[in-house]
Amino acid sequence: MSIIPPQQHEHLLQLRPLPTEAELLDGIERLRRERNAVILAHNYQRPEVQQIADFVGDSLGLARQAARTSADVIVFAGVHFMAESAAILNPGKTVLLPDLRAGCSLADTLTAQGVRDWKAANPGGLVVVYVNTTADVKAEADYCVTSGNAVQIVRSLPEGVPVLFAPDKYLAAHVARETGRPMDIWDGACHVHAAIRPEDVAAQQAAHPGAELLVHPECGCSTRVLRDVPDLQLYSTEGMVTRAQQSDAETFIVVTELGMVHRLEREVPGKAFVPVARTACCEYMKMITLENIHDSLRDLSGRVSVPEDVRVRALRPIERMIAIG
Incomplete structure (x- = not known):
């Protein structure tokens, strides 16, 4: 059995007390000013995270805020695909996701290869993807939609053209009811x-x-x-x-x-x-905390970026989504 020399005890036991909520809030506010940062939070975030955000909203509202912000740093209190969308819209800014494990079960049901396979089988078809998708998938799409504008966008599509609506089958069923539009529907859902x-x-x-x-x-x-x-x-x-x-x-x-x-x-x-x-x-939405927002701002950790070739192709359907409303 090894014995730890007494002179090493102090070094091993240097435990720092956890910061109080007030200390975290003060630190976040100071770092926000120093970094010229904006904090965007989705509606499903923890109450205390929503309270400190500069803007709280749905995916469309958050995308709009990301597109128009003058901040140098965007802290996204949401999940990975949302931070990717902010990075697509802001190639010159630093986009942070405080916990990179914050994914999306719905986005995980669809791959870019799945979209490419459908397009190969349906030449001239249009691909409409929910915003809850990865950057790679958006890069293969013609239109990006949210639950608030999906009906409007599908109604605007030319008749007689094959349409893939992906990945949420329940949102697709709603769109089909409202528009009467025949569509191929991807078998995906939010858990x-x-x-x-x-x-x-x-x-x-x-x-x-x-x-x-x-x-x-x-x-x-x-x-x-x-x-x-x-x-x-x-x-x-x-x-x-x-x-x-x-x-x-x-x-x-x-x-x-x-x-x-x-x-x-x-x-x-x-x-x-x-x-x-x-x-x-949603356990993924609840992964963002005051603690990791503070640490992300302090260390500029949790950076999210999108390869330029993917970003350019994914930008078009996102801009269409924002423009249509």
């Missing part, structure tokens, strides 16, 4: 939205009679819920905020990832928002 069951919705309706439903089109339960409520509108996360502001209802059942509840409570005070299920929680 969180796919796990929300009609029974979860029914249980909350029973517990909150008269509450209005705010259902995201990515949800696997949406088709069955629509059978019970045929005139139900499906909403993007931005659409949920607008609807809650305009509706006379006082209570809403929020059928999407539960992080959305915090934003709704913050922007629509005085109304009640009930998450459809406490289990509707």
Whole structure:
């Protein structure tokens, strides 16, 4: 058995106390100014992360903010494909993802080779991909869409041309219902939205009679819920905020990832928002914390970049998405 000399004890036991939340917030604010940084946070982020962000929104809103920012550093409190989109739009800026493990189960269902195979089988076809895709996939696409503008973009496509809609099959079903457009649909889904069951919705309706439903089109339960409520509108996360502001209802059942509840409570005070299920929680979105935002700003760690040839090709469908709205 080896004995550690006493003179080495102090060196081995140099443990620093964890910073308090107040210290982290002060450090983030100081580093944000020093780095000329902007912090962009998705609606599904932790409440404390949303609180310190310069902008909180959906993928389209975040892309727009990334496109117009004058900051030198963009800290993306989201997942990897979102940081890639910011890098595509800002080749001269530093884009940071505080935890590079923050991926997306939906984006992982589609590869660039899968898109190329479809295009080879459908010459002249158009590829419409959800923003929840990698840069390599976007580089193969004609249009990029969000849940808020997918219907509008598909309606604008020329008739009689083959269309691939990928990768979310539930959003595709919503688009097909709204447009009547025949499409080839990729068999992909977000694991969180796919796990929300009609029974979860029914249980909350029973517990909150008269509450209005705010259902995201990515949800696997949406088709069955629509059978019970045929005139139900499906909403993007931005659409949920607008609807809650305009509706006379006082209570809403929020059928999407539960992080959305915090934003709704913050922007629509005085109304009640009930998450459809406490289990509707994306572990990837929750990987971003105040601690790793602070460390990322301090060390400029978690850099995300896109090869220039991929970036140039992926820029076109993203710019089309931003332009169409």
